[in-house]
Amino acid sequence: MTGLQLNFTPLKEPLGFIKVLQWIFSIFAFATCGGYSGQTTVQLECSNTSSKINVTASFKYPFRLNDQTFGPSAFCVQEWTPWHLRGDYSSSSQFFVCVAVFAFLYCIGALVMYIGYMHMYRESRKLPMIDFIITIIFAFLWLVSASAWAKGLSDVKQSVDPSFYGTTDECKTFFTCTPGDVTSMGSLNVSVVFGFLNLILWGGNAWFAYKETNLHTPPPGESPDQGPSPPEMAK
Secondary structure, eight states: OOOOOOOOOOGGGGGHHHHHHHHHHHHHHHHHHOOOOOEEEEEESSSSSSEEEEEEEEETTTTGGGGGGBBBOOOTTTOOOBBBOOOOHHHHHHHHHHHHHHHHOOOOOOOHHHSSSSHHHOOSSHHHHHHHHHHHHHHHHHHHHHHHHHHHHHHHHHOTTTTTTGSSSHHTTEEEEEEEEEEOOOOHHHHHHHHHHHHHHHHHHHHHHHHTTTSSSSSTTTTOOOOOOOOOOOO
């Protein structure tokens, strides 16, 4: 039988319930990473006066830090080349967010299938197999993207550390530089946690998707344990 048949019972089963969790966790993953912005500060003091100023560099997703500079670039009657932050970590952060967004979209499609077309899903050989294969692919993508972003975040923290910029030539010649504050990166730490939580969810969900396939439960009459029917006895 074809057509839409609303049935929320699959959401009470592991296959559907975990899909809801995956949908929610993918939102948290890309929101906590993609919505971040912060800044790092260094305090400058003239070597021959008591004048002080704070120079600040802002940074945000996708963390192309080498495009960001400290400003202003004039102090102590001295023009100096603005300092750039170090590194470009856009590849790992964008890959992570991309995986999270596509996982979010796939979860929506899968939930529509489970709620409205579960009768077709379980009568089909292809749909459960496609669902299983895609689940395996996403589990692998979460492993790679979460690991890459965890390393990228570690590098971002080192790059925006204000203590590094006190070793520049200007600080040695014209200024006394004191490390200032840097915006908390708690939400970015949370994004990494959600990345690995998604890995666990998708890895676990692979088992329940596998149970829906013919690999786990062959159709009636095709059981591998069932031997050939014995020939009829001669009368």
